[in-house]
Amino acid sequence: MEMKEMTYKDAINLAMSEEMRKDKNVIFMGEDIGLYGGAFGVSVGMFEEFGEDRVKDTPISEAVITGAAAGAAATGLRPICEMMFMDFITIAMDNLVNQAAKMRYMFGGKAKVPMTLRLPAGSGTGAAAQHCQSLEAWLCHVPGLKVVTASTPAEAKGLLKAAIRDDNPVCFVEHKLLYKMKGEVPVDDEYVLPLGQSDVKKEGTDVTIVTYGTILHRVMEAVEAVEKEGISVEVIDPRTLYPMDTETIVESVKKTGRAIVVHEAAKTGGLGGEIAAMISESEAFDFLDAPVLRVAGLDTPIPYNRNLEAAVAPSVDMIKDAIYKVMNR
Amino acid sequence: MSLSKETLMEMYLRMNHARLFEEKVAYFFSRGMVHGTTHLSVGQEASGVASCMALEDGDLASLTHRGHSQAVGFGLDINKMMAELLGKETGYCKGKGGSMHIADIDNGNLGANGIVGGGYCISVGAALTQQYQKTGKLVLCFAGDGSANEGSFHEALNLASVWKLPVIFFIENNLYGMSTPISKHMNITDIADRAKAYGIPGIIVDGNDPIEVYETVNKAAEGVRSGKGPVLIESKTYRWLGHSKSDAQAYRTKEEVQQWKEKDPIARLKKFMLENKIATAEEIEAVEEQARTNMENAVEFANNSPEPPVESVTEDVYA
Numbered sequence: 001m002e003m004k005e006m007t008y009k010d011a012i013n014l015a016m017s018e019e020m021r022k023d024k025n026v027i028f029m030g031e032d033i034g035l036y037g038g039a040f041g042v043s044v045g046m047f048e049e050f051g052e053d054r055v056k057d058t059p060i061s062e063a064v065i066t067g068a069a070a071g072a073a074a075t076g077l078r079p080i081c082e083m084m085f086m087d088f089i090t091i092a093m094d095n096l097v098n099q100a101a102k103m104r105y106m107f108g109g110k111a112k113v114p115m116t117l118r119l120p121a122g123s124g125t126g127a128a129a130q131h132c133q134s135l136e137a138w139l140c141h142v143p144g145l146k147v148v149t150a151s152t153p154a155e156a157k158g159l160l161k162a163a164i165r166d167d168n169p170v171c172f173v174e175h176k177l178l179y180k181m182k183g184e185v186p187v188d189d190e191y192v193l194p195l196g197q198s199d200v201k202k203e204g205t206d207v208t209i210v211t212y213g214t215i216l217h218r219v220m221e222a223v224e225a226v227e228k229e230g231i232s233v234e235v236i237d238p239r240t241l242y243p244m245d246t247e248t249i250v251e252s253v254k255k256t257g258r259a260i261v262v263h264e265a266a267k268t269g270g271l272g273g274e275i276a277a278m279i280s281e282s283e284a285f286d287f288l289d290a291p292v293l294r295v296a297g298l299d300t301p302i303p304y305n306r307n308l309e310a311a312v313a314p315s316v317d318m319i320k321d322a323i324y325k326v327m328n329r
Numbered sequence: 330m331s332l333s334k335e336t337l338m339e340m341y342l343r344m345n346h347a348r349l350f351e352e353k354v355a356y357f358f359s360r361g362m363v364h365g366t367t368h369l370s371v372g373q374e375a376s377g378v379a380s381c382m383a384l385e386d387g388d389l390a391s392l393t394h395r396g397h398s399q400a401v402g403f404g405l406d407i408n409k410m411m412a413e414l415l416g417k418e419t420g421y422c423k424g425k426g427g428s429m430h431i432a433d434i435d436n437g438n439l440g441a442n443g444i445v446g447g448g449y450c451i452s453v454g455a456a457l458t459q460q461y462q463k464t465g466k467l468v469l470c471f472a473g474d475g476s477a478n479e480g481s482f483h484e485a486l487n488l489a490s491v492w493k494l495p496v497i498f499f500i501e502n503n504l505y506g507m508s509t510p511i512s513k514h515m516n517i518t519d520i521a522d523r524a525k526a527y528g529i530p531g532i533i534v535d536g537n538d539p540i541e542v543y544e545t546v547n548k549a550a551e552g553v554r555s556g557k558g559p560v561l562i563e564s565k566t567y568r569w570l571g572h573s574k575s576d577a578q579a580y581r582t583k584e585e586v587q588q589w590k591e592k593d594p595i596a597r598l599k600k601f602m603l604e605n606k607i608a609t610a611e612e613i614e615a616v617e618e619q620a621r622t623n624m625e626n627a628v629e630f631a632n633n634s635p636e637p638p639v640e641s642v643t644e645d646v647y648a
C-alpha cells in the first residue's frame with residue numbers, strides 16, 4: 001500500500017475531500033469552515049477546491065446545522081458537519097437525538113439519514129470547562145446514532161470515509177490533541193475501514209486494556225513500561241464506540257483473564273462501566289482472575305490550570321497502577 | 330381566479346376527510362383504541378389542507394404534532410393514516426410512529442413531529458437539498474404559534490434567509506400553545522412581524538378562509554421557487570377541541586369557542602362554491618357522502634389490519 005506521512009487533521013481533510021470528489025451529494029457545513037478553514041484548520045483548502053455551494057459557512061447556529069443536515073440527508077444529500085467543539089452538541093441535541101437518530105425507526109424504516117457530525121473533543125488544550133469535554137457516552141446511549149473515534153491519522157482517514165458512506169447518522173469524535181499527530185496514511189482513495197470492528201493495537205497475554213482516542217497513546221506508554229517488567233498487555237481500540245464490536249474484547253479477556261478500560265471521559269456514566277458490565281455478562285466472566293477496572297477522567301468539569309487539567313485525565317502512572325493491581329503486584 | 334372547480338372539489342373532499350378523521354380518532358380514543366395522545370385539528374382544516382393544495386407535485390412538507398389535517402391535505406392515504414393511529418403494521422410507520430410521527434418520506438412528507446418546533450431545521454435541510462439539486466421544488470414547513478418561541482425557529486429562519494432556501498414557514502396561529510394564550514407567550518400579536526428580523530416577507534392570512542390560504546401560498550410559492558428565499562405565512566385560526574386528550578379548557582371561554590365555530594372553514598368553502606355557482610348542492614352533498622364512505626373504509630381497513638409482529642421491535646434502528 002502506498003503511504004504518505006501526514007497529520008491527523010490532514011487525514012481528515014483528505015477523507016472529506018476524496019469523498020466530495022467521488023460523490024457530488026456530499027457537502028460540508030459548519031461554522032467558519034470555509035475560507036477560514038475551521039477552528040482547528042482541518043478544512044483548509046476545501047473551500048477553494050469545492051466552492052461555497054459545497055463547503056458552506058453557516059451562522060453560529062448548532063441546532064440548525066444539525067437539523068438541516070438531517071433534513072438534507074433524509075432527502076438525498078450526504079452532509080458532513082463540523083461542530084466547532086463537541087461541547088456544543090448540547091445546543092444541537094434535539095436535532096441529533098430526537099430527529100436524526102429517530103427518523104428511520106419511528107417512520108417505520110422508510111428514512112435514511114446519511115449524515116456525519118464531526119466533533120472535536122477532549123482536554124489538554126487549556127480551553128477549560130466548556131470546550132474540553134468528552135461526551136461520547138451520551139451519544140452511545142441513543143440507539144439510531146453511530147459513534148466512531150479514531151486514534152491515528154490512518155484510521156482517521158479510513159473511518160471517516162466509512163462514516164461518510166454510512167447510511168446512518170454518525171458522530172465522529174476527534175480528539176483535539178491528535179490533530180497535529182503525524183503518521184503514515186494510505187493514499188489509496190478506496191482506503192476505507194469498516195465501522196463496527198475493533199482493532200487489536202497490540203497483542204498480549206496477561207491483561208486486556210480497552211481504550212480509544214488520545215489516551216490510547218498514554219496506554220501504549222504504560223504498556224511499554226510494564227512489559228519491561230514482564231507483564232504482557234493486549235490493547236484493543238474499539239474504534240466504533242457504538243454499536244461496538246464486543247466480540248473481539250470478549251475473546252481477548254477469555255485469553256488474558258484480566259481487563260481494564262481506560263478513557264478520558266468522566267468515570268461516572270462513562271463507557272468504562274458499560275464495557276465492564278458487558279464483560280461480566282459475557283462468557284469471559286468465568287475466565288476473570290480480577291475485577292474489571294476503570295481508569296477514567298475525574299468526575300469534575302475540566303479545569304483551566306495546567307496542573308489541574310492534567311490531574312483530571314488518566315495519567316501513565318494511573319494506568320500502570322491499574323495494571324499492577326489486576327496482576328496482584 | 331387560479332382555482333379550478335376540480336381543485337376546489339378536491340379541497341372540499343380533503344377538508345371533509347380531515348374533519349371526519351379527527352372525529353373518528355376522538356371516538357377511538359374515548360374507547361381506548363388509540364393510546365398515547367393525539368392533538369386534533371378540528372377547525373384548522375383550511376390551514377392544513379388548502380395550504381397543501383397549493384403545492385406542486387414533488388414539493389415537500391413537514392408537519393406538526395397537530396398534523397392530521399396537514400397530512401390529509403398533503404394527499405396522504407387515510408387508510409394508512411388510520412392504520413397508524415391504531416398501531417397497525419399497514420400504517421405509514423408500521424405502527425411504530427402513531428399520531429405524532431405520520432410520515433411518508435419517499436413522497437416528500439417529512440413527517441409530523443412530537444417536538445414543538447422540531448420541523449423547522451429539518452425543513453431547512455430539505456430545502457437545501459432542493460436548492461443544491463436544483464429541483465425547483467419547495468418545502469412547506471408547518472408550525473404552531475407556541476413553537477415560534479423555540480430557538481430552532483430563529484436559527485432556521487435566519488439560515489433559510491441568508492441561504493435563500495426554498496421554504497415556506499407556515500405558522501398556524503391558533504392563539505394558544507397548550508393552555509397559554511399568545512398574549513402571555515409573546516409580546517406581539519402578529520408572529521408575521523418576526524419575519525422582518527430575518528429580512529424575509531411576513532404575510533398574515535385568515536386561516537379559516539380556504540381560498541385566501543390557497544392563494545397566499547400559491548403566490549408565495551412563486552417567489553420562493555424563483556430563488557427569492559423563504560417566506561413566513563401566519564395563518565390565524567383556532568382549534569375547536571382541547572389541546573390533547575385531557576383538557577378541561579379552563580383557559581378559554583365557551584363564547585370564544587362558539588365565535589370561532591361560526592367561522593367554520595368547511596362551511597365557508599361550501600358557501601363559497603354555492604354562491605359562486607361552482608358546484609350544485611347535490612354535487613357538494615355527493616362529495617360529503619364520498620368522504621363519509623372513504624372514512625368508513627379507512628376504519629375498516631385499519632381494524633382489519635394485522636398488528637406488527639413483536640419481532641419487528643428491533644428492526645429499522647439502522648439503515
Ligand SMILES: Cc1ncc(C[n+]2csc(CCOP(=O)(O)OP(=O)(O)O)c2C)c(N)n1
Binds near residue numbers: 393503
Ligand atoms: C420541545 C417541546 N416542548 C414541549 C412540548 C409539549 N407540547 C406539545 S404541544 C405543545 C403546545 C404547542 O403549541 P403550538 O406550537 O402553538 O401548537 P398547537 O398545539 O397550538 O397546535 C406543547 C407545549 C413538546 N412536545 N415539545
Ligand SMILES: [Mg+2]
Binds near residue numbers: 473475501502504507
Ligand atoms: Mg397554538
